Amino acid sequence: MSLIFTRRAQNSDVDKIVQILQDAISFLKESGSSQWQSGYPNRETVEEDIEKQVAWVLTVDNEVAGYAAVVIGKDPNYAKIDGEWNNDVDSYATIHRIAVASQFRGMHLTQLFLSNIISLTYAQGIHNFRIDTSRKNKIVQHIAVSHNFIERGIIQVTEDPVDSSRIAYELNLR
Numbered sequence: 001m002s003l004i005f006t007r008r009a010q011n012s013d014v015d016k017i018v019q020i021l022q023d024a025i026s027f028l029k030e031s032g033s034s035q036w037q038s039g040y041p042n043r044e045t046v047e048e049d050i051e052k053q054v055a056w057v058l059t060v061d062n063e064v065a066g067y068a069a070v071v072i073g074k075d076p077n078y079a080k081i082d083g084e085w086n087n088d089v090d091s092y093a094t095i096h097r098i099a100v101a102s103q104f105r106g107m108h109l110t111q112l113f114l115s116n117i118i119s120l121t122y123a124q125g126i127h128n129f130r131i132d133t134s135r136k137n138k139i140v141q142h143i144a145v146s147h148n149f150i151e152r153g154i155i156q157v158t159e160d161p162v163d164s165s166r167i168a169y170e171l172n173l174r
Helices: 011-030 043-051 109-122 138-146
Strands: 004-008 055-060 063-072 093-100 128-133 150-156 165-172
Touching: 004 109, 011 043, 011 055, 011 063, 011 093, 043 055, 055 109, 063 109, 093 109, 109 138, 128 138, 138 165
Parallel strands: 093 128
Antiparallel strands: 004 055, 055 063, 063 093, 128 165, 150 165
């Protein structure tokens, strides 16, 4: 059995994280999705995430296998929704840029990674979570629903000039 755990990303992880994101960008393009096809996310995004201490990696036998940014607090992209949030009062964590390296694809590690993120954030006292994805990203849609996230509507993200519409999901725990 492999040693699998989640930890904060470090500056020494940047090259591997950028490669993981590049693999994900290619995978999305091949699947017909316009998500992440405008130069975002990139190295600067990752470096900023690490500096802000919102960057997390999933490791498998001490190799960086996945990446996500977990931002606690109000996300401007979530302020306006074509739909309705269940809980728009309490603090929430938004899970951004979740991706797993291509050599680990098919091992259901994204499921484990998301579960770890929820657990680590819940331990910090945050009980509400949000995630979004493009209409064509069926994988993230499936992962969100399988973790009991509820589809709440459509938001517009500023980072994507190609296709800014995203399906937004919410998970409220108590």
